[in-house]
Amino acid sequence: MKPRVAFFDFASCEGCQLQIANLEEAVIDVTKLVDIVSFREVMKEHSDEYDFAVVEGSIMRPMDEERLKTIRNHAKILVALGACACTGCVQRMLNQWPISESTDLVYGDADAQDIENNPYFDNFPTKALDEVVPVDAYIPGCPIDRDEFCRVLAALVQGKKPPVPDYPVCVECKKKENVCLFELGKVCMGPIARAGCGAICPSHGSECEACRGFVDHPEEEAFTEVLEKYGIDIEGIMQRKTMFTHRYIEEKKDGDEQ
Amino acid sequence: MSNKDVNIAVHHLTRVEGHGNIIFNAKDGVIEDVQWQVSEAPRMFESFVRGRPYMQMSHVTSRICGICSIGHALASLKATEAAMDIPVTEQTVQLRKIALHAENMQSHILHVGYLVAPDLFGAGSVFPMIETHTDAVLNIIQLHRLANEMSDLLCGRTTHPITLMPGGFTQIPTESQLANLRTRLEHILPVCDDVLQLVLDNAHALPDFSRETEYIALVSNSEYALYDGIIGSTDTGQHPVEEYESIANEYIVPYSTAKFARHARESYMVGALARFNLNSEKLMPQAQKWADKFGLKAINYNPFMNNVAQLLEYHHSVTDSIRLIDAILDTGLHPVSAPSYTVKAGRGIGAVEVPRGILFHDYTYNEQGICTHANLIIPTNQNHCNINKDMQAFAPTLLNKPEKEIELNLEMLVRAYDPCISCSAHYLTVKFKS
Numbered sequence: 275m276k277p278r279v280a281f282f283d284f285a286s287c288e289g290c291q292l293q294i295a296n297l298e299e300a301v302i303d304v305t306k307l308v309d310i311v312s313f314r315e316v317m318k319e320h321s322d323e324y325d326f327a328v329v330e331g332s333i334m335r336p337m338d339e340e341r342l343k344t345i346r347n348h349a350k351i352l353v354a355l356g357a358c359a360c361t362g363c364v365q366r367m368l369n370q371w372p373i374s375e376s377t378d379l380v381y382g383d384a385d386a387q388d389i390e391n392n393p394y395f396d397n398f399p400t401k402a403l404d405e406v407v408p409v410d411a412y413i414p415g416c417p418i419d420r421d422e423f424c425r426v427l428a429a430l431v432q433g434k435k436p437p438v439p440d441y442p443v444c445v446e447c448k449k450k451e452n453v454c455l456f457e458l459g460k461v462c463m464g465p466i467a468r469a470g471c472g473a474i475c476p477s478h479g480s481e482c483e484a485c486r487g488f489v490d491h492p493e494e495e496a497f498t499e500v501l502e503k504y505g506i507d508i509e510g511i512m513q514r515k516t517m518f519t520h521r522y523i524e525e526k527k528d529g530d531e532q
Numbered sequence: 533m534s535n536k537d538v539n540i541a542v543h544h545l546t547r548v549e550g551h552g553n554i555i556f557n558a559k560d561g562v563i564e565d566v567q568w569q570v571s572e573a574p575r576m577f578e579s580f581v582r583g584r585p586y587m588q589m590s591h592v593t594s595r596i597c598g599i600c601s602i603g604h605a606l607a608s609l610k611a612t613e614a615a616m617d618i619p620v621t622e623q624t625v626q627l628r629k630i631a632l633h634a635e636n637m638q639s640h641i642l643h644v645g646y647l648v649a650p651d652l653f654g655a656g657s658v659f660p661m662i663e664t665h666t667d668a669v670l671n672i673i674q675l676h677r678l679a680n681e682m683s684d685l686l687c688g689r690t691t692h693p694i695t696l697m698p699g700g701f702t703q704i705p706t707e708s709q710l711a712n713l714r715t716r717l718e719h720i721l722p723v724c725d726d727v728l729q730l731v732l733d734n735a736h737a738l739p740d741f742s743r744e745t746e747y748i749a750l751v752s753n754s755e756y757a758l759y760d761g762i763i764g765s766t767d768t769g770q771h772p773v774e775e776y777e778s779i780a781n782e783y784i785v786p787y788s789t790a791k792f793a794r795h796a797r798e799s800y801m802v803g804a805l806a807r808f809n810l811n812s813e814k815l816m817p818q819a820q821k822w823a824d825k826f827g828l829k830a831i832n833y834n835p836f837m838n839n840v841a842q843l844l845e846y847h848h849s850v851t852d853s854i855r856l857i858d859a860i861l862d863t864g865l866h867p868v869s870a871p872s873y874t875v876k877a878g879r880g881i882g883a884v885e886v887p888r889g890i891l892f893h894d895y896t897y898n899e900q901g902i903c904t905h906a907n908l909i910i911p912t913n914q915n916h917c918n919i920n921k922d923m924q925a926f927a928p929t930l931l932n933k934p935e936k937e938i939e940l941n942l943e944m945l946v947r948a949y950d951p952c953i954s955c956s957a958h959y960l961t962v963k964f965k966s
Contacts, residue, residue, distance in 0.1 A: 284573060310659065317656055392786060394787075397574060479703045480688070
């Protein structure tokens with residue numbers, strides 16, 4: 275029997291689920307491998323009986339937390355789909371301020387009675403899925419790489435460990451024989467960012483922002499050496515390159531305080 | 533008039549982008565409650581873009597929406613370029629217009645082909661249609677694939693563009709890649725015609741419902757406005773983009789994390805139908821012919837015709853992209869060059885027509901080029917109120933139908949707007965507290 279797969283989403287742009295539609299004809303191959311039993315973005319049918327839950331999005335409210343726990347209870351395997359689910363993505367930048375400051379800024383002109391005690395508006399600081407429930411597999415990236423999604427899904431169906439790389443983007447960039455962006459006066463997170471994207475941004479002349487997070491054990495010393503060679507201050511870089519790395523900044527800060 | 537009780541609560545409407553609910557209650561044949569709710573978690577982009585360097589702004593804001601990330605990036609770049617007087621070349625504008633066409637094509641065919649077509653064929657999703665309507669699905673996939681590969685070529689990727697930057701591009705296609713794209717666009721036209729014919733043959737499944745409302749879209753003297761133009765209204769004529777805040781008057785309702793908007797009336801509509809209603813005579817001739825076949829004339833007040841307008845725009849975007857490629861190849865492709873400008877403080881507004889309607893990004897930068905204030909007005913946000921008003925007018929006409937059919941019709945109404953809810957819940961004005 276084919277495994278039953280359900281897709282779910284929380285706070286996100288839904289661009290990672292869109293990559294499933296972007297598989298084009300290969301979607302038909304996916305439906306041969308698994309039964310898609312729930313996928314709100316593209317289908318009306320829904321079932322609470324599923325083996326794999328593939329979940330996109332960050333957790334930002336108590337009502338979202340409850341829904342994620344229910345999904346976890348139903349699923350044998352829970353997959354975090356994309357940067358929002360894996361790390362909190364760009365909306366994790368909200369965590370630099372008290373949440374009330376952002377809600378005041380955004381909904382400041384609302385009537386208090388409409389907003390207070392209203393579960394829709396009850397935001398807490400942005401969380402990744404594994405800060406709420408255990409996660410069995412991660413497909414990182416903003417957006418995910420479609421082929422990697424297929425590889426991970428195929429591995430899970432076979433009961434194997436998903437093949438997500440643990441080496442830096444520089445490896446893939448060098449294999450493509452790109453001119454190093456540092457040589458062009460740009461600043462790139464490639465030396466410590468997790469590969470698997472095919473170095474798609476540096477290959478198009480754009481700096482890597484580490485949307486797939488860092489490798490498990492980043493070579494910070496080597497990265498600092500590269501930056502020093504080009505006369506770049508690491509503190510300045512870590513302050514600027516925070517689009518996708520706020521989770522690490524928070525964890526580092528927590529570690530330093532302990 | 534029926535005297536029955538109806539209670540419908542569609543929690544998390546399917547086949548739309550983001551989370552919204554439909555509530556419909558009638559007692560003894562009298563409607564007590566009919567409402568479109570937006571329950572998406574607010575991500576509050578306007579708060580966390582504060583502190584971002586100008587070079588990152590289009591990359592951050594493209595993450596508002598997976599489907600219209602190119603449109604967000606372009607509105608963002610136009611705002612930044614306006615704030616700092618960053619020049620762009622004619623070729624950059626032409627290539628950006630092709631990128632925007634690619635996204636318009638991708639988004640429209642995703643909506644009509646994958647999300648709406650199941651309603652026309654009585655299916656729950658496109659998946660069973662792979663068996664029952666194989667040729668139609670394969671045609672739709674072809675249209676979708678071409679649109680995505682066009683985005684890959686222009687932007688480096690389908691979702692969240694890589695190559696778009698202030699003042700131009702980090703990388704552009706070669707002449708031969710553009711010529712190859714042109715050939716593929718020519719070859720897709722018969723497929724596009726087939727899909728249009730299929731929808732025309734099944735157009736009777738679209739409800740015949742009209743309600744007069746206001747339509748707002750960019751307008752231009754020179755073309756069917758998408759990348760550039762001034763604000764046009766079917767009620768009040770033309771307005772400069774700088775006046776956008778007086779057009780989109782937003783307010784908050786307790787059942788929606790997205791703000792609602794109104795202008796000359798209690799609500800207005802944006803999107804493909806609004807663009808058609810304001811610009812139909814500027815459509816490319818082949819798309820105009822299809823409009824005639826559907827009997828679509830401006831001003832059309834049936835929101836379900838938004839689906840048809842989207843398909844007309846797909847056709848238009850194909851032929852207009854061919855025109856743009858010809859213009860680029862005629863003058864010869866210029867290599868990318870670094871734009872010349874000085875980072876400075878200022879405010880800039882960018883307006884672009886994205887698949888679901890008119891989009892505004894408004895940024896203020898300090899002297900270091902750091903964003904200090906942002907206001908983003910998203911298309912679906914502007915449509916929420918019109919969806920509610922349509923629903924209130926449409927629901928009484930459905931009361932005699934079985935409950936399942938009422939539910940389907942209300943779902944189809946919301947879906948016709950192609951709401952992009954995760955976008956709309958990110959909008960909102962940021963005002964700094966003094």
